[in-house]
Amino acid sequence: MSGTESHGGETPAQALATAKLGIWTFLATEVLLFGGLFTCYIVFRLKYPELFYTEHLKLNRPLGLVNTVVLITSSLTMALGIAAMKQGLRRRATACISLTILLACGFLGVKYVEWSEDFSHGLYPGTNLFFSLYFMMTGLHGIHVVAGICALCWVLVLARRGRFSPEYSTPVEITGLYWHFVDLVWIYLFPLLYLVG
Amino acid sequence: MPDDIAPSPPADRGYLTEKGFLSWACTLDHKRIGLLYLGTTLLFFLVGGVFALLLRMKLMYPGEELFSNKAYNVFFTLHGIMMIFLFIIPAIPSALGNFLIPLMIGARDVAFPRLNIFSYWIFLAGIIVILASLASPLDTGWTFYTPYSATTGAAVTVLSFGIFLVGMSSILTGLNFIVTIHRLRAPGLTWFRLPLFIWSMYATSIIQVLATPVVGITFLLLAAERIFGVGFFDPAKGGDPLLFQHFFWFYSHPVVYVMILPAMGIVSEILPVFARKPIFGYKGIAYSSLAIAFIGFLVWGHHMFVSGMSDVAGIIFSFLTFFVAVPTGVKVFNWIATLYRGSISLDAPMLYSLTFIFLFIIGGLTGPFLGALATNVHLHDTYFVVAHFHYTMMGGTVIGLFAGLHYWFPKMFGRMYSERRALTAWLLIFFGFNITFFSMFILGVQGMPRRWAEYPERFQPLHIASTAGSWFLALGTVLMFWNLFRSLFRGGPAQPDPWGSKTLEWRTGSPPPTHNFAEIxxxxxxxxxxxxxxxxxx
Amino acid sequence: MPGFAATNNTVSGVAAQVDGVFLFITLVGLFFFVLTQGFLIYFALRYRRKKREEPAETPYITGSHWLETLWVVIPSLVVLAIFIYGYLVYRTIRTPPADAVEIQVTARQWLYQFTYPDGRTAVNEVRVEVGRPVKFLMKSADVIHGLYLPDFRVKMDILPGSYTYLWVQPEQVGKYEIYCTEYCGTGHSVMRAVMIVMNHEDYGRWVKQEEKPETLSLTKKGEKLTENSGCLACHSLDGTARVGPTLKGLFGKKVALADGKSVVADETYIRESILEPNAKLVQGFPPVMPTFQGVLKDEDITAIIAYIKTVK
Incomplete structure (x- = not known):
């Protein structure tokens, strides 16, 4: 018996519903994991509004914006990939997934440039509370992007082996949901960190 | 006993047939995974118990006798960590839950069997990391309050990752159960036909999924504080040590319901079977599990009345705390009403269940002393608290687990145990427990602080009484485990349904076949x- | 205040009120205890069947709406009453009178330092006047501690980085123990102090005496300081090793250090060990002693050294 195939005589549609319930529950967990950091953010921003304003100016806003665009685009390619898979357009689907992976790597590349820049300016996680939050939040998000890339690569391998069909594309859809979540977290992180009013 | 089911021949070992290391380490069978968890958690129960006995030995003397205060602090920390993270949180949900949920809902396995064994591996990895961290002594207490935990020995950093892994295992198991209960129920098994153990496990899983990530991030932040000098909890850097306590209790309060709800579920299964009467107020018991899970998320601040948190917050938390008592009370009253005009057989599972109710009532009724603000200020961090949570956690959860072990033992292993030995063990446990922990209520009222290695001499007599009790408790526990362990090999064959129960797990062989049911x-x-x-x- | 007068706690008014709440909850608890355990045990025995006996016929009772409503509503009202009573007394606990004497408390591993309004300080001992409300304004120099006066039924955590407070109005002369209740490391259980409640005359005399220049001999002063500064919690006078090494016969002895070197315990060494405890750590002991920099004055240390010389 395997994790993705049917149990107890489930049809593929039922198996998909089961898997979706699983991933949604997992995302609820993830929300609370990030919730801890967002709580820290709220507490300390209310306590030290000036610190947050002055410190956030040291971030590279254009690069942050570029990364936002990159990640939103990757969400779009992911959605297109799932749609293509459901229509049985395998080549288009694998192309879309590959593009998503590429964009995700691009995101991490930009992040790398940003962090190196911060380090060279002497800004470390222990510098002050704002940068503690900045590094912890973008770091945890970065780990999720890495996990997402791994999941996407696995899906890509399965897709190339022809394991999916219009009837069965559960792993693609689940990975897609997870990827949208990672994207969504960034949509919150960007204004909170780069655009402190 | 229904006689329409033929007794399975003792030679049929069902899911236990296959032998060898890999057949266990890589199994996808929820029953085997359940047994893996059972073995692992009970091992840590015994290790944690040895630490408890050492602590009690030392506390016979008011001064620095037997071993150093530093060693005492390390031992109570290890006792706490092992009992909480490696025994009581996973014991009933991961062990009995895994074994029973698919059987009870008429499924062939959990929804994600591969995720299930993966959870167990993560659990093991977490244990290994935690044990590795003990290379340097750990003396923070299981609560890890900052700034002490941010400054003491290096073990805390490594341990944080261990706890994170154990937590992840807990989340994935909870997730698996939620999906299993939603999706894999047998035909005709509607929500209000579910066994109450399933209801309690459903509520438990929700708490696991929603609360555990918070402790995960808390320990990551603690590790970051120690590695990178992140200052969220450090007042010198503008952080707030109370924030840590809020985070910690946001998880650790709901998690006491992860510990107690499954035990309540077990008792709700056993009572009707041995009283031969329908459970009284099924919906009341089912809904009260969900109510406890929900209210449980709103009351974490009652651990912090004297922490320096604002008085207004304290008042609100106290108010909310009292309303956990209401659904809990409903369960207790309904259980007692179930016994009314029953035909009660006091076999070991029933005896432990009644003991659960008896001890849990004491644990429950001492709760309002701690929930009420005025008395909490006096009793907080004294032995009163220690007694209260041992009455609920040990007297409640552990006794509930013992009840469940005796009840489902025939199903798990296809063998019966010696009833006479089980009763002797019960007698020792019951009296030993009450002597050990009731003394602590009095110590607490007299002002004995918890986590003290040395104490003023006036507390000594009660400490000696408590220590003496702990020996009876230990003796009874060892006898109980010996009885069960011996029966694994020597016990007589068990019928598919030795107790005359009506839940689905008894409608298949003892032990069940690998795919649980010949026909769903x-x-x-x-x-x-x-x-x-x-x-x-x- | 609806205080239950059934308690004879005369240490302070607040303590009597807390005991009133305690008594109230105990009585309510006892009622429910007898009720539930009584039925539990009665039913278990009354409807018991013998082993291996066929079950008797039982009625099919699945619940009762009015009973269940009853045991939702009644406990709700009872816990509400307990909450309100507890809250009312808590308000008193948390509201110090405006005329309370403010005493600053600094907690550190593992001692309490008390600073009186006139600037005098004392370690692990605080003297107050009977009948006079006192407010302790507390701050920690390192980790979280607690200050617990069991006889007065009050406690409060002491935090680094922010102030917390606690107040008492002692009504009875005597010595009362102060315990640390928030786990703070190796010396947690020896972190204790006393509150000495004095009558009006004694207190007045003590205030005057303390204001006069020290008339005690140097060694006597040292002895008093050693007792009052919490040294004896970790360092014994009789040769047994506690958290730290004994003071008996220390002076002039060759001491083996943790780094393998050794040093003769002379005035300079003892002084350094008091101000910088971890600079020359004795072999076999943990680096846990707090610094007394800023706690003990220069002449205090001189007196302590003079006293240590006499401990043989």
Missing amino acids: PTVTEWPYGFGKKEKERE
């Missing part, structure tokens, strides 16, 4: 239909 059963009624309706009797 169809459910037509609730599982507590004991007793005769008035009409039928006429």
Whole structure:
């Protein structure tokens, strides 16, 4: 018996519903994991509004914006990939997934440039509370992007082996949901960190 | 006992047939995974128990006798960490939950079997990391309050990752159960025909999924504080040590319901079977599990009344705390009402269940002393708290687990145990427990602080009483485990349904076959239909 | 205040009120205890069946709406009453009178330092006047501690980085123990102090005496300081090793250090060990002693050294 195939005589549609319930529950967990950091953010921003304003100016806003665009685009390619898979357009689907992976790597590349820049300016996680939050939040998000890339690569391998069909594309859809979540977290992180009013 | 089911031949070992290391380490069978968890958690129960006995030995003397205060602090920390993270949180949910949920809902396995064994591996990895961290002594207490935990020995950093892994295992198991209960119920098994153990496990899983990530991030932040000098909890850097306590209790309060709810579920299964009566107020018990899970998320601040948190917050938390008592009370009253006019057989599972209710009532009734603000200020961080949570956690959860072990032992291993030995063990445990922990209530009222290695001499007599009690408790526990362990090999064969129960797990062999049921059963009624309706009797 | 007068706690008014709440909850608890355990045990025995006996016929009772409503509503009202009573007394606990004497408390591993309004300080001992409300304004120099006066039924955590407070109005002369209740490391259980409640005359005399220049001999002063500064919690006078090494016969002895070197315990060494405890750590002991920099004055240390010389 395997994790993705049917149990107890489930049809593929039922198996998909089961898997979706699983991933949604997992995302609820993830929300609370990030919730801890967002709580820290709220507490300390209310306590030290000036610190947050002055410190956030040291971030590279254009690069942050570029990364936002990159990640939103990757969400779009992911959605297109799932749609293509459901229509049985395998080549288009694998192309879309590959593009998503590429964009995700691009995101991490930009992040790398940003962090190196911060380090060279002497800004470390222990510098002050704002940068503690900045590094912890973008770091945890970065780990999720890495996990997402791994999941996407696995899906890509399965897709190339022809394991999916219009009837069965559960792993693609689940990975897609997870990827949208990672994207969504960034949509919150960007204004909170780069655009402190 | 229904005689329409043929006794399975003792030679049929069902899911236990296959032998060898890999057949266990890589199994996808929820029953085997359940047993893996059971073995692992019970091992840590015994290790944690040895630490408890050492602590009690030292506390016979008011001064620095037997071993150093530093060693005492390390031992109570290890006792706490092992009992909480490696025994009591995973014991009933991961061990019995894994074994029973698919059987009880008439499924062939959990929804994600591969995720299930993966959870167990993560659990093991977490244990290994935690044990590795003990290379340097750990003396923070299981609560890890900052700034002490941010400054003391290096073990805390490594341990944080261990706890994170154990937490992840807990989350994935909870997730698996939620999906299993939603999706894989047998035909006809509607929500209100579910066994109450399933209801309690459902509520438990929700808490696991929603609360555990918070402790995960808390320990990551603690590790970051120690590695990178992140200052969220460090007042010198503008952080707030109370924030840590809020985070910690946001998880650790709901998690006490992860510990107690499954035990309540076990008792709700056993009572009707041994009283031969329908459970009283099924919906009340089912909904109260969800109510406890929900209210449990709103009351974490009652651990912090004297922490320096604002008085207004304290008042709100105190108010909310009292309303956990209401659904808990409903369960207790309903259990007692179930016994009314029953035909009660006091076999070991029933005896432990009644003991659960007896001890849990004491644990519950001492709760309002701690929930009320005025008395909490006096009793907080004294032995009163220690006694209270041992009455609920040990007297409640552990006794509930013992009840469940005796009840499902025949199903798990296809063998019976010695009833006489089980009763002797019960007697020792019952008296030992009460001597050990009731003394602590009095110590607490007299002002004895917890986590003290040395104490003023006036507390000594009660400490000696408590220590003496702990020996009886230990003796009883060892005897109980010896009885069960011996029966694994020597016990007589068990019938598929030795107790005359009506839940689905008894409708298959003892032990069950690998795929649980030859044919998935169809459910037509609730599982507590004991007793005769008035009409039928006429 | 609806205080239950059934308690004879005369240490302070607040303590009597807390005991009133305690008594109230105990009585309510006892009622429910007898009720539930009584039925539990009665039913278990009354409806018991013998081993291996066929079950008797039982009625099909699945619940009762009015009973269940009853045991939702009644406990709700009872816990509400307990909450309100507890809250009312808590308000008193948390509201110090405006005329309370403010005493600053600094907690550190593992001692309490008390600073009186006139600037005098004392370690692990605080003297107050009977009948006079006192407010302790507390701050920690390192980790979280607690200050617990069991006889007065009050406690409060002491935090680094922010102030917390606690107040008492002692009504009875005597010595009362102060315990640390928030786990703070190796010396947690020896972190204790006393509150000495004095009558009006004694207190007045003590205030005057303390204001006069020290008339005690140097060694006597040292002895008093050693007792009052919490040294004896970790360092014994009789040769047994506690958290730290003994003071008996220390002076002039060759001491083996943790780094393998050794040093003769002379005035300079003892002084350094008091101000910088971890600079020359004795072999076999943990680096846990707090610094007394800023706690003990220069002449205090001189007196302590003079006293240590006499401990043989």
